[in-house]
Amino acid sequence: MRELSTRETITVGLMLFALFFGAGNMIFPPALGQAAGTDVWTAMLGFIITGVGLPLMGVIAVGLGGGNLQTLAGRVHPVFAGIFTFIVYLAIGPFMAIPRTGTVTFEMGVAPFLPESAKGSWLPLFLTTIVYFALTYWLCLNPSKLVDRIGKVLTPALLIIIGVMFVGTLLNPIGDMGQPTGAYQSTPFIKGFLEGYLTLDALAAMVFGIVVTASVQAVGVTDRKKITISTIKAAVIAAAGLGLVYLALSYMGATSISLGQSENGGQILNGVVQHLFGPLGSMLLGLAVTLACLTTSVGLVTACGRFFSDLFPAISYRTMAAILSVFSAAVANVGLTQLIAFSVPVLMAIYPIAIVLMLLSFFHKLFKGYSSVYIGAIVVTAAISLVDGASMMGLPVSAITDVYGHLPLYKEGIGWLLPSIAGALLGFLWGSLRPKRQGNQETYREKPSNT
Numbered sequence: 001m002r003e004l005s006t007r008e009t010i011t012v013g014l015m016l017f018a019l020f021f022g023a024g025n026m027i028f029p030p031a032l033g034q035a036a037g038t039d040v041w042t043a044m045l046g047f048i049i050t051g052v053g054l055p056l057m058g059v060i061a062v063g064l065g066g067g068n069l070q071t072l073a074g075r076v077h078p079v080f081a082g083i084f085t086f087i088v089y090l091a092i093g094p095f096m097a098i099p100r101t102g103t104v105t106f107e108m109g110v111a112p113f114l115p116e117s118a119k120g121s122w123l124p125l126f127l128t129t130i131v132y133f134a135l136t137y138w139l140c141l142n143p144s145k146l147v148d149r150i151g152k153v154l155t156p157a158l159l160i161i162i163g164v165m166f167v168g169t170l171l172n173p174i175g176d177m178g179q180p181t182g183a184y185q186s187t188p189f190i191k192g193f194l195e196g197y198l199t200l201d202a203l204a205a206m207v208f209g210i211v212v213t214a215s216v217q218a219v220g221v222t223d224r225k226k227i228t229i230s231t232i233k234a235a236v237i238a239a240a241g242l243g244l245v246y247l248a249l250s251y252m253g254a255t256s257i258s259l260g261q262s263e264n265g266g267q268i269l270n271g272v273v274q275h276l277f278g279p280l281g282s283m284l285l286g287l288a289v290t291l292a293c294l295t296t297s298v299g300l301v302t303a304c305g306r307f308f309s310d311l312f313p314a315i316s317y318r319t320m321a322a323i324l325s326v327f328s329a330a331v332a333n334v335g336l337t338q339l340i341a342f343s344v345p346v347l348m349a350i351y352p353i354a355i356v357l358m359l360l361s362f363f364h365k366l367f368k369g370y371s372s373v374y375i376g377a378i379v380v381t382a383a384i385s386l387v388d389g390a391s392m393m394g395l396p397v398s399a400i401t402d403v404y405g406h407l408p409l410y411k412e413g414i415g416w417l418l419p420s421i422a423g424a425l426l427g428f429l430w431g432s433l434r435p436k437r438q439g440n441q442e443t444y445r446e447k448p449s450n451t
Contacts (some may be wrong), residue, residue, distance in 0.1 A: 003221055004230045012215050012230070013237025014156075019208050020055060020201050020238060021158070021245070022101050022296025026108070026289055027265030028198050029246045033253025034261070034268055036188055037178040040254040043192030044247060050196025052243045054355060058205025059235040061361040063213055063228050069206040072361060076374040084357075086311075087350060088203050093304035094327045096343045097200045101293035101300075102129045102332035103339055107266030109286035112274070122333070129329040136297045137325040140305065141318065158288045159241065165285070166248040168276040175258030190412040197347040198340065201242075202354055207303050263337050301325060349389025352416045356381045360424065367428050376427025377420045384416040 004012065029047070036043035062072055069088060073081035091097065106128045111119065118124055183191040216230045249265075252272050256262075259271040273281040305321040312320075331339070356377050360367075367373045384404060390397045407415040 003223075003226045004216060004219065004233075008219060009230060009233050010237060012212060012234040013241075015215065016059070016208060016212055016234055016238040017241045018292070018295050019299045020204065020242060020296075022097075022104075022293050025051075025199055025201070025242065025245070026249070026269065026292070027104055028195060029249035029265065030253030030256070030268040030272070031262075031265035032192060032195050033250035034178065034256055035181050036184040036192070036250075037180045037254060037257070039180045039184050039188040040177065040250050043184055043188040043195075044250050046189040046192030046194075047196045047250075048243055048246060050193050050351075050355075051199045051201060051246060052239050054196070054202035054358065055199075055205040055242070056235050056239040057358045057362070058202050058354075059208065059212060059238075060232055061358045062206055063231040064361060064364075072206070073357065075361075075364070075369070075371060076357070076378050077371070080378070084350075084353065085307075088206060088354070089304050089307050091346060091350065092200055092204045092207060092300055094324050094331065096339070096346065097204065098297055098300050098304070098324065098328040099332035099334075100339055100343075101297040102132045102329065103335060104266055105132055105290045105293045106332075107264070108270060109290040111266075112270045112282045112286065125335065126333055129332045132294070132297075133325040133329040133332075136294065136301055136328075137322055139294070139298045140301045140321045140325070158292055159245065161284055161288050162245055162248055165252060165273060165276065165281075169252050169255060169272070172276060174252075174255045174272065174275060177254045178257035187412055190414065194348075194413045197351045198343060200343075200347070202351065202358070204300070206354065206358075208299070264340065297328075301328075345389045345392035347389075348392055348413075349386050352381050352385040352414075352420075353378060356416075356420050367424075368431065370428060370431030372431040372434075373424050373427035376423035376425075376430070378423075380423035381416045381420040384410075384419060388413075388415075 028051075029044070032043055032047055033040045062069060070081045070085045073084045076084075103125070106125050110124060110128050114124055180188060212231050212234055213227060216227050216234075221227055221230060249269070253265065253268050256268050256272050259268075259275060262268045262271065269285065270282060273285045277284075301321055301324050304324055305317050308324075309315055309317040309320040315323075334342070357374070360374055360377060384407070387397050387400050387404065391401050404410050404415055408418050409415050
């Protein structure tokens with residue numbers, strides 16, 4: 001029976017790493033490192049749980065749950081599956097993740113080489129995003145070869161560049177680690193855990209999981225068990241790569257405080273590489289990051305284009321890809337710092353829901369697939385996380401948050417955790433009392449997707 005060879009498994013793992021490793025993966029660990037200072041390793045432990053562990057779980061959960069996000073979410077309810085899937089695609093697509101690849105490309109591939117007179121102007125960012133998303137659209141017309149080639153060539157090259165930078169900071173230390181700032185002073189682990197949301201990788205994993213499954217099937221693996229095992233192996237390779245890179249980048253950020261406080265991780269990395277290697281280092285880093293972001297952008301526009309064109313059949317894939325590229329270019333022009341600020345409340349609202357959905361998928365057989373378990377956990381989680389997101393947006397929900405403030409761990413930002421467990425237990429009790437009506441609720445299926 002056909003199964004992936006070691007070389008094929010590594011290739012698929014590198015492809016998945018290339019899809020994940022884009023904008024947020026480069027900029028958030030250095031920013032965390034600079035802000036956490038001497039508490040960087042405690043903060044990174046939390047960050048790795050959400051920035052590496054959750055994406056790993058997401059890919060595996062989708063593989064175990066039927067091959068795509070909508071089928072997995074359908075275990076809760078078909079209506080929830082439609083709404084949640086739509087929101088996830090908007091988040092990893094034109095509203096946050098895709099535009100961010102363009103802004104990071106500008107921050108790290110263009111901005112360092114601009115003359116001082118142009119650095120305060122809106123025009124360079126505008127022109128960069130126009131060219132970048134025009135190229136993204138063109139490549140999306142035939143993306144499979146690009147992702148494969150860049151996954152094989154760029155990923156090792158990018159890892160080598162980051163490795164050289166890391167070794168450079170060890171041999172030629174920039175400075176001592178600074179003191180923790182903000183929430184890192186009191187709860188570095190929790191703060192790092194929440195910062196991991198910003199990578200968007202747990203949400204992207206729910207989409208990229210089917211890409212991995214399709215890649216495994218494309219080489220002739222047809223047995224469901226073999227496909228699942230190959231998917232897990234590839235996800236572990238990608239997760240290991242992400243974890244090592246995050247540790248290196250956070251260390252560089254933690255020792256960079258002597259170069260000055262920066263607004264975002266892109267500026268921190270530029271300062272580090274400029275300090276270590278001069279203009280040539282900045283050029284190599286800028287090129288590598290640009291290609292990494294472009295790979296992610298092409299992957300996301302392709303996935304979102306196929307999803308939305310299936311959702312709206314009157315709009316072809318080519319037209320939808322063009323719409324996504326133009327819209328993403330417009331959103332990218334708000335700037336990286338502003339885009340990150342917008343992302344935080346949205347992610348605080350939807351990330352806990354995704355986490356609970358993924359966790360439940362691993363215990364699906366244990367609680368006999370009762371839909372009441374999914375409903376109980378998701379409803380309680382959403383009731384808390386949506387209010388948290390609304391509060392961060394400045395909406396008038398203080399009366400509700402005052403009540404939620406009595407929940408365990410609420411002030412730390414994970415007040416949904418224990419209530420979601422309680423909701424799942426109540427759902428299991430309800431399902432056990434009504435076995436004939438509940439049973440194993442894997443009855444919802446969507447038509448096969450190309451996403």
